[in-house]
Amino acid sequence: xxxxxxxxxxxxxxxxxxxxxxxxxxxxxxxxxxxxxxxxxxxxxxxxxxxxxxxxxxxxxxxxxxxxxxxxxxxxxxxxxxxxxxxxxxxxxxxxxxxxxxxxxxxxxxxxxxxxxxxxxxxxxxxxxxxxxxxxxxxxxxxxxxxxxxxxxx
Amino acid sequence: xxxxxxxxxxxxxxxxxxxxxxxxxxxxxxxxxxxxxxxxxxxxxxxxxxxxxxxxxxxxxxxxxxxxxxxxxxxxxxxxxxxxxxxxxxxxxxxxxxxxxxxxxxxxxxxxxxxxxxxxxxxxxxxxxxxxxxxxxxxxxxxxxxxxxxxxxxxxxxxxxxxxxxxxxxxxxxxxxxxxxxxxxxxxxxxxxxxxxxxxxxxxxxxxxxxxxxxxxxxxxxxxxxxxxxxxxxxxxxxxxxxxxxxxxxxxxxxxxxxxxxxxxxxxxxxxxxxxxxxxxxxxxxxxxxxxxxxxxxxxxxxxxxxxxxxxxxxxxxxxxxxxxxxxxxxxxxxxxxxxxxxxxxxxxxxxxxxxxxxxxxxxxxxxxxxxxxxxxxxxxxxxxxxxxxxxxxxxxxxxxxxxxxxxxxxxxx
Numbered sequence: 001x002x003x004x005x006x007x008x009x010x011x012x013x014x015x016x017x018x019x020x021x022x023x024x025x026x027x028x029x030x031x032x033x034x035x036x037x038x039x040x041x042x043x044x045x046x047x048x049x050x051x052x053x054x055x056x057x058x059x060x061x062x063x064x065x066x067x068x069x070x071x072x073x074x075x076x077x078x079x080x081x082x083x084x085x086x087x088x089x090x091x092x093x094x095x096x097x098x099x100x101x102x103x104x105x106x107x108x109x110x111x112x113x114x115x116x117x118x119x120x121x122x123x124x125x126x127x128x129x130x131x132x133x134x135x136x137x138x139x140x141x142x143x144x145x146x147x148x149x150x151x152x153x154x
Numbered sequence: 155x156x157x158x159x160x161x162x163x164x165x166x167x168x169x170x171x172x173x174x175x176x177x178x179x180x181x182x183x184x185x186x187x188x189x190x191x192x193x194x195x196x197x198x199x200x201x202x203x204x205x206x207x208x209x210x211x212x213x214x215x216x217x218x219x220x221x222x223x224x225x226x227x228x229x230x231x232x233x234x235x236x237x238x239x240x241x242x243x244x245x246x247x248x249x250x251x252x253x254x255x256x257x258x259x260x261x262x263x264x265x266x267x268x269x270x271x272x273x274x275x276x277x278x279x280x281x282x283x284x285x286x287x288x289x290x291x292x293x294x295x296x297x298x299x300x301x302x303x304x305x306x307x308x309x310x311x312x313x314x315x316x317x318x319x320x321x322x323x324x325x326x327x328x329x330x331x332x333x334x335x336x337x338x339x340x341x342x343x344x345x346x347x348x349x350x351x352x353x354x355x356x357x358x359x360x361x362x363x364x365x366x367x368x369x370x371x372x373x374x375x376x377x378x379x380x381x382x383x384x385x386x387x388x389x390x391x392x393x394x395x396x397x398x399x400x401x402x403x404x405x406x407x408x409x410x411x412x413x414x415x416x417x418x419x420x421x422x423x424x425x426x427x428x429x430x431x432x433x434x435x436x437x438x439x440x441x442x443x444x445x446x447x448x449x450x451x452x453x454x455x456x457x458x459x460x461x462x463x464x465x466x467x468x469x470x471x472x473x474x475x476x477x478x479x480x481x482x483x484x485x486x487x488x489x490x491x492x493x494x495x496x497x498x499x500x501x502x503x504x505x506x507x508x509x510x511x512x513x514x515x516x517x518x519x520x521x522x523x524x525x526x527x528x529x530x531x532x533x534x535x536x537x538x539x540x541x542x543x544x545x546x547x548x549x550x551x552x553x554x555x556x557x558x559x560x561x562x563x564x565x566x567x568x
Contacts, residue, residue: 002182041528041538064537068507124511
């Protein structure tokens, strides 16, 4: 059996895709953005409640897409809860390097342990976009998704 | 070699497969089962050789120079036009306009034929199974000139209801734009009947032949179709070239789309006059080497008994359908009677991209996604499908690889 495939679709990933954490809309969202990949039709909406200190007090998502995109969104929500937007930005940079197979030494230990299940993607460059959709959408939500403003993502 | 094949009563796909060097390369260490010819077909050595030999011996710009090579290149380019004419059964060579592909051929009709003749409220009739190439140019006319798009639904099996299409044609209809064969469902539309019904109401018909020209035997005169768009790269030819067939009377009445060299008769400071068709619609240096490649592809393809090729593709389709019957977790989308060799399906609990990734590791190349047919995806309530499309070089071994890959994907994902 193909080891790269086995690593890509390991149990943790499949579990997150079948039973995504923090799934569904967030009533008290302060920020929200929709992400869309026109190549494959994957969609994700990220809801955030940022507190006054700019910390992610709550985060939820909903979406439709492949196992990789759903698992990645689920793992992301697990990790980002409680982080500041600035910390989240750094984690995102590290995550992007990880899935591209680049060195991600600056990822904190806890985050690396959490995210390294996605490391198998480095063997599948065509699928990296699936995993990064949720993160880019999170970034859009923070930067442009303030809920007093109508957001125009996708 | 090709002559001998023509005499053969049946079609030898294994032999044809050997004409395509790329099919001998392994992918991820596995035998390649290339089932994505609906997106783009592979090219036989005859095409690659023809392009190389032409570039090495006869290449120059066309219709310009007085030197020897320019004459030779012009002859080759115009000979390619006659090859396309013969392939489509057109009456006249000047009814063939070279374009960069099928998309440009349809856009040419939108800009040059319809745009000058359309008023707000005029209607364009099209089906919900069109490829975006046969949707977006008409949306431009809606957006910019107030045209109304009239959508004709299809039946649940993917077949077209000709009565419904007929009913959608009103006194305001300016064009029926319809696929000859759906790139997702494989549905072959009854083009001759559609044309007859539209013409009875004085409405011209454009057919998107991107798939139809590959899987059906086209005779534009018998069909009496007004416009027929093809693309080279799905016909075993190169990318960057396609063609529009249009009836002579339409082309003569059409204004140019692109302006530039070669499409004019005379240019002064105050005015311009245009060249006659087809040159009027071929501004700038055309895809010259590609035209030679396209002609070689059509010669290669036409040397086979086309009916036997079609029967071979239908055998693969039937064999795949039979195999899928055992996999009750696979739902085939598109089962119209007489459909061509394209098979789209959805797999319970599996997203098309995950499936395509796993198939790819088995050497099986399929398309996954919305296939540039989002309206059709919406019609069937899916966001994407997986599509296997068959070409002359596919064999039952390719289908076996697909079926085995599907079983494996289920083991991994479900």
